[in-house]
Amino acid sequence: MALVNESAKMEVQDLNAFYGPSRAIQDINLQFADRKVTAIIGPSGCGKSTLIRCLNRLHETAPHAHAEGSVFLDGEDLYRMDPTAVRRRVGMVFQKPNPFATMSIYNNVSAPLRFNTRPSREKMDQAVLRALKQAALWDEVKDRVDAAATSLSGGQQQRLCIARALAGNPEVLLMDEPCSALDPIATSKIEELIAQLKAEYTVIIVTHNMQQAARVSDFTAFMYLGKLIEFGPTEDLFERPKEKLTESYITGRFG
C-alpha cells in the first residue's frame, strides 16, 4: 500500500454519492496509482459506475445527483476545480460506444480539440493521427477518415471513442465496462491497448469480467452494496483475498 500512496495520481477521500436521497456509494477511500491500471469489480448495482463518474464530475450532471467528500487529482481537489477543466484532464470511455453520429471519423476524434483548445489544422491532424494509432484504429480507417463514424462496426466505434478521449490528451482515462458490448476479438484488441496505454496514462477500468480484471490491471478494488470491501495489488486480491466477501465473489459464489 505504501507504494500506491507515494505515486497516487488520484485519491478519493470519504466519498459519498447520491441519486436524490438515496446513497449509491458510501465512504469510499481509495488511491489510484500513477500510470498503472486499476480495476474496479463488483456485482451489478454496487456503485462502480457511480464511483468512476465521480472521478470526472460527470455524476453531478445526472438529475438530482450530488456527491460529498473529496477527490484529489495530483493533490488538487476536483470539487474545487472547474468541471470542464477536470474532464479535460480525466477522459472517459463508456460502456456503449457513443460516437457523435452527425460527425465523420476525423471530426469525432478531433472534437475535444476543435471544441476546446482549437489548435492549428496541422497540429490537429497530428493529434488525430496519434490518437487513432494509439487506439489501434488507424490501419482500419486511414482511407476513410471522412466517412461517418456510424459506418464503423461496434468494436471500431469503441476504439474510436477511445481515440476521441485520448485526443484531448488527458492524464487519466476512465473506462466503464468498455468491452461489454464487444466480441472476444475486439475485446482482446482493447485489452492489448490498455496494456500499452498505461505507459502514458493512469487507467481506471470498471469490469464485470474477473478474468479481464486479472489480465489487465495492476490493482483491483472490489465493491459491494456501495462500499469498498477490499483493495490491493491484483495478484494479492485474487489469490489471497483478505475478506470473506471478496473470496466468495471471485470464486463465483454470488454476483
Add this chain to the structure above:
Amino acid sequence: MKFDLAGRRKIFSHGMTVLSGLAIVVIMVPLVAVVYEVFLLGAPVINGAFFTQQIPYPCTPEPGITCHQGGVLVPLEGSLVLIGLSSLLAVPIGIGAAIFAVEYGGERRSARLIGMVADVLSGVPSIVAGAFALSLFIIYDPTQAFSYLDASIALAVLMVPIVTRTCEEALRTVPHSVREAALALGISRWKMTVRITFVSALPGVITGILLAIARSAGEAAPLLLTLGQGCAHPLQGITAEGCALPLWIFYGATNPYQNWYNLAWGCALLLLGLILILSVLSRFTLDWMARRMRGE
C-alpha cells in the same frame, strides 16, 4: 358453439374492414373535392403573367369588352416577405425557448412553464393574434399599425408555439449518451448544446420551422386586421401596407368582378401548392438528414 363463435368473429372482422374502408373514402372525399375544385378554377390563370403582373383593373367580360387577366406579383411577394419576417421573429424565440426548456431548465418550474405557455399559445385563435399585434402598434406606433411588420408579429405569435414544441421534441430525441460523451470531453455546456445536441436535432427543428411556415402562410384572419390595403400598389417596404396570397383570396373571391375572382382561385391553387411543397420538403429533409446521420 365454438364454430359459431369463430363465425361471428369472422363476420365482425369483415364488417370492420368494410367500415374502415368506408371511413377512408369518407375522409378522402373532401380532400379530393377541394384539390379538384381549386385546380379546376385556378389552373386557367396560372401562366407567366400570373406571376409577374400587378393586380388588374377590376373587370367582367361582356360582349365587346375583353378583360385584362393581370397577375398576383404583389400578393406573392407580400407572402414571401411575411414568411421571411415572421420566421425571423419566431424561429429564434421558439428555438431559444426550446433549448432553455430542454437543456437548461432541468427540473425547474420555468422549464415546464415554457411547455405550458406554448400549449396555451397554440390554442390562441389567429384573429386574436391579429388583434394583439394591431393593438401593440396602435399603442406604440400607430403610423405603422397596418404594415408587413405588424402582420409578421401576428403570424409570429402563431408560429412560436409550433417551433417551440417541435424543437423541444427534437432536442429530447437526442440520446443522453451524446450529451454525456460531449461533457466527458470537457466541452462546455453551451458549445455542446449549440454545436452537438442542436445539430443532432436539426432535422426535427427544420421540420418544425417548415410546419410553422405552412401554418402561417395560409392565414388570412390576422392579416385582415394588420396588413391594410396594399394589394393595388407595388411593394413599398416592410413598414408600409401590404398584401398576401390569402388576403387576395379573400378580396378576390368576395367581389363581383370576374378577373379578380379568377385571380383569387389562382392564388388558392398557388397557396395550396406552396403548402404542399413545404410539407413534402419537411418530410424530405427529415428523411434525408436521418439517413445522413445513420451514415448511409
